[in-house]
Amino acid sequence: xxxxxxxRVNKAFGDLTVIPAIDLEIADGEFAVFVGPSxxxxxxxxxxxxxxxxxxxxAILIDGKDTTALPPARRGLSMVFQSYALYPHMSVRANIAFxxxxxxxxxxEIEAKVQAAxxxxxxxxxxxxxxxxxxxxxxxxxxxxxxIVRQPEAFxxxxxxxxxxxxLRVQMRLEISELHQALGTTMIYVTHDQVEAMxxxxxxxxxxxxxxxxxxxxxDLYRRPDxxxxxxFIGSPKMNFITGPVAAGLDCHxxxxxPEHIAVSTGGGLWxxxxxxxxxxGSDTYLxxxxxxxxxxxxxxxxxxxxxxxxxxxxxxxxxNLHKFDDKGRAIR
Amino acid sequence: MATQNSRTAARLMVAPSVILLxxxxxxxxxxxxxxxxxRYNLLMPGTEQWAGLLNYQFFLTDPAFLTALVNTVxxxxxxxxxxxxxGVLLALLLDQPVIGQGIVRLLVIAxxxxxxxxxxxxxxxxxxxxxxxxxxxxxTSMGFxxxxxxxxxxxxxxxxxxAWQWLPFATLILLTALQSLxxxxxxxxxxxxxxxxxxxxxxxLPHLSRAITxxxxxxxxxxxxxxxxxxxxxNGGPGNDSTNIAYLVYxxxxxxxDVGGASAGGVVAVILANIVALFLLRAIGKTLEx
Numbered sequence: 001x002x003x004x005x006x007x008r009v010n011k012a013f014g015d016l017t018v019i020p021a022i023d024l025e026i027a028d029g030e031f032a033v034f035v036g037p038s039x040x041x042x043x044x045x046x047x048x049x050x051x052x053x054x055x056x057x058x059a060i061l062i063d064g065k066d067t068t069a070l071p072p073a074r075r076g077l078s079m080v081f082q083s084y085a086l087y088p089h090m091s092v093r094a095n096i097a098f099x100x101x102x103x104x105x106x107x108x109e110i111e112a113k114v115q116a117a118x119x120x121x122x123x124x125x126x127x128x129x130x131x132x133x134x135x136x137x138x139x140x141x142x143x144x145x146x147x148i149v150r151q152p153e154a155f156x157x158x159x160x161x162x163x164x165x166x167x168l169r170v171q172m173r174l175e176i177s178e179l180h181q182a183l184g185t186t187m188i189y190v191t192h193d194q195v196e197a198m199x200x201x202x203x204x205x206x207x208x209x210x211x212x213x214x215x216x217x218x219x220d221l222y223r224r225p226d227x228x229x230x231x232x233f234i235g236s237p238k239m240n241f242i243t244g245p246v247a248a249g250l251d252c253h254x255x256x257x258x259p260e261h262i263a264v265s266t267g268g269g270l271w272x273x274x275x276x277x278x279x280x281x282g283s284d285t286y287l288x289x290x291x292x293x294x295x296x297x298x299x300x301x302x303x304x305x306x307x308x309x310x311x312x313x314x315x316x317x318x319x320x321n322l323h324k325f326d327d328k329g330r331a332i333r
Numbered sequence: 334m335a336t337q338n339s340r341t342a343a344r345l346m347v348a349p350s351v352i353l354l355x356x357x358x359x360x361x362x363x364x365x366x367x368x369x370x371x372r373y374n375l376l377m378p379g380t381e382q383w384a385g386l387l388n389y390q391f392f393l394t395d396p397a398f399l400t401a402l403v404n405t406v407x408x409x410x411x412x413x414x415x416x417x418x419x420g421v422l423l424a425l426l427l428d429q430p431v432i433g434q435g436i437v438r439l440l441v442i443a444x445x446x447x448x449x450x451x452x453x454x455x456x457x458x459x460x461x462x463x464x465x466x467x468x469x470x471x472x473t474s475m476g477f478x479x480x481x482x483x484x485x486x487x488x489x490x491x492x493x494x495x496a497w498q499w500l501p502f503a504t505l506i507l508l509t510a511l512q513s514l515x516x517x518x519x520x521x522x523x524x525x526x527x528x529x530x531x532x533x534x535x536x537x538l539p540h541l542s543r544a545i546t547x548x549x550x551x552x553x554x555x556x557x558x559x560x561x562x563x564x565x566x567x568n569g570g571p572g573n574d575s576t577n578i579a580y581l582v583y584x585x586x587x588x589x590x591d592v593g594g595a596s597a598g599g600v601v602a603v604i605l606a607n608i609v610a611l612f613l614l615r616a617i618g619k620t621l622e623x
Binding site (some may be wrong): 050052071072073075078079081082083085086087088089090098099102103146150 | 523
């Protein structure tokens with residue numbers, strides 16, 4: 001089946017180490033998301049697994065077998081690229097059939113598999129079109145079709161949704177999640193968007209400058225971030241970080257409070273501040289509140305709250321949901 | 334730029350250059366057509382007479398005309414075949430990262446900057462000469478009899494010389510096209526299990542088709558009128574073995590001093606070139622749209 005294990009995988013371009021020795025275990029059937037800011041090495045890590053880049057040292061095991069030295073085609077993985085990388089001169093049918101044709105399958109079998117993949121992805125009506133005659137979402141589906149038709153051990157997605165508009169992205173996110181449920185195949189998904197990571201993943205791998213900062217389920221990372229980086233990266237809007245005497249009073253260097261863990265009141269409260277920008281989303285309102293000694297805090301309030309610029313408010317943090325970090329940025333538990 | 338005023342102004346501004354270009358084209362063409370109906374020999378100036386279609390009749394029934402037509406086609410097709418196949422292979426080679434890539438590319442492009450007469454002379458005297466030529470030396474050093482290129486296979490010799498000249502052009506265009514091939518597509522094909530040969534035929538060659546049509550179009554225009562290389566090396570001979578239409582018209586006008594006949598030949602050449610252009614543009618229009 002499709003478990004993937006990285007053992008001390010290391011990648012350097014010349015003198016520049018992009019990925020220091022990494023250990024990672026992805027179980028069969030798991031939906032793993034690599035997330036991190038641009039240039040954190042997440043795409044490189046994916047390309048190492050795919051075999052498009054050579055590892056400098058370490059081993060990559062797919063399904064328990066060492067595949068470090070195998071060429072990409074023989075690792076049993078398929079990949080969906082950021083630009084979709086469809087073959088522009090081939091029809092949708094030929095695009096999806098290409099990996100099967102390269103595997104020299106009989107024509108009838110190829111046609112049956114292409115039809116099956118097209119049905120799964122609602123592409124049956126578009127099989128004779130060329131990629132340029134398709135919309136972004138359809139191209140995306142063709143790219144996925146080309147990946148699933150081979151029935152690989154695992155799928156690799158390299159920021160597949162970043163070229164789509166916001167509404168389509170939400171829809172494709174759902175479709176990929178459903179596809180994962182239907183196929184039960186291991187998937188590794190690279191994104192810089194923590195919302196995609198939170199909504200799709202079984203397991204999130206947070207990367208920063210090549211290092212794995214934390215591995216865990218979405219809610220695990222959300223509730224119990226190991227360090228400042230994960231705390232700041234996971235969650236939208238971002239966690240508020242408070243330093244100085246208030247943090248010192250609670251025996252930590254940095255105090256982290258999520259926007260939803262601060263209660264707003266018109267008077268009283270532990271802290272006071274003035275409302276800066278209020279973002280009304282309907283269901284929620286995000287208030288950016290300027291305080292005298294804590295800096296600007298982001299607070300999530302209900303959609304019904306009617307506060308505007310310049311109003312003075314009282315703030316009360318939820319003491320049970322505070323995150324404390326030491327001076328090295330590690331969580332204190 | 335859409336109001337009535339601006340459109341009128343634009344037409345007025347463009348008019349001088351359009352008129353100049355039109356005159357530039359129509360006066361020589363008109364004079365050639367006019368001369369082609371005259372009995373006009375440079376050895377007997379002032380005796381021009383109306384000849385009707387007689388010049389055309391003579392030119393088209395001349396056995397040299399058919400030979401020249403076949404030779405012209407052979408040169409175009411032969412050079413195109415060599416430059417496109419060679420150009421694709423060279424472009425693939427130059428696309429590989431090597432040390433001194435810049436210098437290698439410069440060297441490959443160099444033949445294009447050598448003028449045709451010089452190219453032809455270099456080939457004639459330094460390569461194809463059966464006594465002093467490099468090719469003859471190669472053959473004798475291996476125990477063969479030297480091949481006299483220009484005497485025995487004059488047309489092949491011309492094709493080789495012209496192909497050498499145009500290979501850099503094809504290579505250059507195809508190399509730029511090759512470099513514009515999306516890296517992710519190549520990687521996708523690699524992941525899909527396509528080996529280097531499959532990748533070439535399924536991905537690279539279709540990607541190059543547009544560039545190849547451009548090369549065919551541009552080269553055909555120039556190859557139909559190959560002249561200097563023939564004049565400098567074989568003078569169209571032996572016999573008419575390496576005479577093409579352009580050289581035949583030259584021979585008619587300036588070796589036989591028959592301006593009328595040459596003009597008729599010129600008009601025939603223009604018509605033939607236009608027929609070729611029509612077919613080419615139609616075929617290429619399809620590829621470029623796709």
